[in-house]
Amino acid sequence: MKKKIAIVPSIIFLFVLSIFFYLLLIERDTSKLPSNLLNKNIPQFEAESLLKTETFISSNEFGGEIVLVNFFATWCQPCRDEHNYIRRFSNKKKIKIIGINYKDDSKKTINWLNNLGNPYSSIALDWNGKIAIEWGVYGIPETFVVNPDGIIKYRHVGPITNKVYNKINLLLEEIK
Amino acid sequence: MNIKKTFLVLLTFSLFQFFSHSSFTIEPDEILKDQKLELRARNISKNIRCMVCQNQSIDDSSAPLAKDLRLLIRDKILDGYNDKEVYTYLTDRYGDFILLKPPFKLSTLALWFLPFVFFLIGIFLVFFHNKKSKKKY
Numbered sequence: 001m002k003k004k005i006a007i008v009p010s011i012i013f014l015f016v017l018s019i020f021f022y023l024l025l026i027e028r029d030t031s032k033l034p035s036n037l038l039n040k041n042i043p044q045f046e047a048e049s050l051l052k053t054e055t056f057i058s059s060n061e062f063g064g065e066i067v068l069v070n071f072f073a074t075w076c077q078p079c080r081d082e083h084n085y086i087r088r089f090s091n092k093k094k095i096k097i098i099g100i101n102y103k104d105d106s107k108k109t110i111n112w113l114n115n116l117g118n119p120y121s122s123i124a125l126d127w128n129g130k131i132a133i134e135w136g137v138y139g140i141p142e143t144f145v146v147n148p149d150g151i152i153k154y155r156h157v158g159p160i161t162n163k164v165y166n167k168i169n170l171l172l173e174e175i176k
Numbered sequence: 177m178n179i180k181k182t183f184l185v186l187l188t189f190s191l192f193q194f195f196s197h198s199s200f201t202i203e204p205d206e207i208l209k210d211q212k213l214e215l216r217a218r219n220i221s222k223n224i225r226c227m228v229c230q231n232q233s234i235d236d237s238s239a240p241l242a243k244d245l246r247l248l249i250r251d252k253i254l255d256g257y258n259d260k261e262v263y264t265y266l267t268d269r270y271g272d273f274i275l276l277k278p279p280f281k282l283s284t285l286a287l288w289f290l291p292f293v294f295f296l297i298g299i300f301l302v303f304f305h306n307k308k309s310k311k312k313y
Contacts (some may be wrong), residue, residue, distance in 0.1 A: 009297040016290070036271035043269075103240075129244040136269040138227035138241055 035136055035144075035155040042069075042150050043134035047124040050101055050109060056124040062100055062150045066175055067145040068097045068168075071119070071137050073104040074112040078159035079141045083116050085160040086143075089125055090119035095172065099123040102140050143168075147175050201238050208250055217250045220262055225276050233276055240274070 037043070042062055049056040049101050061067070068089055072079040099120035101109050106125065113120075126132055137145065138157075145154040145168060154171055156164055198240045209212040218235060224245060226237035234242035245266070252262050266274050 009301060012293070012297065036267070036269060129241070130248070133244060133248060133269060136271075138270070 009073075012090055015176075020136050035152070036063075037136050037144075037152045037156045038155060042146055042152060043131075045124075045131050045134055047126065047131060050099075050106055050123040050125055051118075052122060056122060059111060060122075061096075061122060062146060063148065064147050066095050066172060067146040068095060069100065069135070069146060070097060071100045071126075071132060071135070071142045073102045073140055074108045075104065079118070082143075082161075083119075083161035085162075085165045087117050088165070089117040092172070094176065096121050100126050102126050102132055103129055114158075123153050145171055145175070201236055201242075202246065203243070206243070206246055206250065212244070212265070213250075213253050217253055218288060220253075220259060221246055221248050223263075223276050224266060225274050227274065239300060 029031060040056060042073050047056045070086055070123075072086075073085075074080075086097060091096060095119050099122075101123050103126065109123075114174045130132075132140070141159055143160060145150050147153050149159070153175060154168065156168070202218075208217060209240060221235035222233050224234045226232045226234045226242040226245075228239040228241050229237050229251055232242075234245045249262055249266075257265065263275070272279055272281075277289055280288060283305075
């Protein structure tokens with residue numbers, strides 16, 4: 001009887017150990033945090049627009065179609081790396097791309113877009129990083145997929161790679 | 177220089193480092209004029225994780241996002257938010273991970289109770305081991 005009781009802690013210990021081992025084995029990047037805004041409405045905000053005179057009002061920009069929201073800056077090298085993929089998304093039908101220019105110099109951004117191409121239908125200027133905080137952003141580039149009802153369905157932290165591009169494409173097909 | 181002098185110099189240097197630490201992170205333009213409100217902001221900041229460095233509070237971190245969050249907390253306090261409302265505002269956007277101390281919830285039960293469970297298992301094992309060894313002698 002005593003022997004049987006003594007086995008119980010060992011079983012519990014092995015069970016906990018196997019959970020830790022499983023967490024080590026599965027493919028996960030602990031530096032990438034899940035968004036608390038997933039499946040929630042987009043944050044409402046107003047900001048200055050780049051390239052347009054009228055104010056950027058989020059409630060006018062979202063709804064009715066799939067929107068890709070991309071936080072970027074000219075000083076961010078990974079943003080430059082992912083720019084081609086953002087352009088590829090802009091060639092797709094029924095997808096709108098909104099850029100949030102994070103703590104940047106507008107002149108540099110305009111030059112950057114002239115050189116690399118402008119995939120964004122509109123760009124909001126986030127001078128002080130407050131829009132980024134509203135979206136729970138903690139490091140750019142970050143990209144969000146918003147469905148036609150204005151609900152955030154996906155968030156990617158870091159530059160879009162080929163793997164992520166394919167993943168987002170699958171998601172876009174699902175939402176359509 | 178004798179050992180006593182060297183010790184005193186090192187002690188002074190260490191104390192200077194120790195007490196000057198916090199004054200380097202918070203910049204003068206961030207500090208609120210009202211001392212009571214500033215104290216509230218500091219206390220909240222000490223419990224908020226810097227999402228960039230992840231193992232530091234925003235009160236200790238010099239990351240730009242930490243500064244933005246410190247300013248935001250002060251803005252919210254000036255807007256009349258109470259401490260709970262400020263925490264809710266931040267966790268709504270960044271999740272519970274932004275709190276340095278995880279909240280007591282159903283999903284964090286294991287985190288809070290497993291140390292006690294392991295402690296009890298330890299006592300249990302030591303107790304049985306001692307009983308066995310007593311029998312031997």
